[in-house]
Amino acid sequence: MSLSWTDAPRYVIWEITRACNFRCEHCAVAAGRPRDDELSTEEALDVCDALADLGVPAVALMGGEVLVRRDWSRIAERLRSHGIAVGLITNGWRFDEEVAETVERLGICQVGVSLDAGSPEMHDGLRGRPGAHARVLEVIERIGRLPLPYRTVITSVRKSNLPQLPVIRDLLVERASGFTWMINITSPHGKDRLDPVDLLDGDGFLELARFIHTNRAQLRGRLEVTATHDMGYFSEELPDLHSFEWSGCAAGMETLGIRSNGDIVGCLILDESFIEGNLRDRSLREIWTDESAFGYNRNFTVEMLEGRCSSCAHGARCRAGCRDHAVGFTGSRYEAPFCLHRLERDGEV
16 A cells, blocks of 8 residues: 555545436536435435444535435435534536525525536537526525525636636626635546537647736635636646645545445445445445555555656656546546646646
8 A cells, every 4th residue: 555545534525316407518427317226315314424423524415406406405404413514516507595594594504506618609509508607696696695604606617618717706706705716627538518629739838827826816805716627737837727736646545436326436436347346335435444445545656647647747646647638638647638847847838
């Protein structure tokens, strides 16, 4: 074993259903219909107890669309009864005043909604639902009135909506003061809906990094602009992309993903090849503490690095960046497709 992991996941993302009322082109799980074997209410409540028993401090509930599952509030309430911090990630379509009251009553600490374009036509098209843009702007205002510690707008970027970022920024500056704007790169998953030609390339990655770096500094105090784990790494020219210091993929080290059928992965976006077990077969504690689990990160050595990452001075610490993007864009678990350090080293920045 090369690296140590935390006694319990510091953060769990739980897909409580794959059912969804949208048909987003970039959806990693092609959400729409629920999985055939999704956990029942009682099984889900048992998972809540298992998370508490393991000592998990924070859980984000999502889908699919989290609010499509009728017992979402019972799941959130059980988690809160254990003192676990709970967040919701939603497309916003069903986030009405009744849901807002439930969020406040349960003491949910964070709500995240998605906005993928400033143009209503583009956002609605990307999300597969007419009226989605108008609805999410209403929901952003509704969330802004709630006493939440954390409010988040999430944008998934590809070539077609990259030019929309300044328009989104201006909307959020006007309507979402005090929010965090979390910007990520659209994953190569969901090829049945998303044309791979629309995925970002190296030039798009660099343009996005420059946008985040510039606006993060300019908007600090009004709108917290941040990249996610798929952006970086170890840049001297554009060092300020997020509030954390990158130290390698956290899947199976500090984070855990639970699928709606009880499958366990280190990060929810990882594909089927990363499944470590199912909660119907093994307990959460057994899976997390299994020394043979999550070996792609827990047993990492620099000799595993491949391609353009194999000779990098930061390889031992970076571990090839975001594991999902490494697999999705390069086919290797250990070669990052995009890297600011590499671009700078090769004189491309």
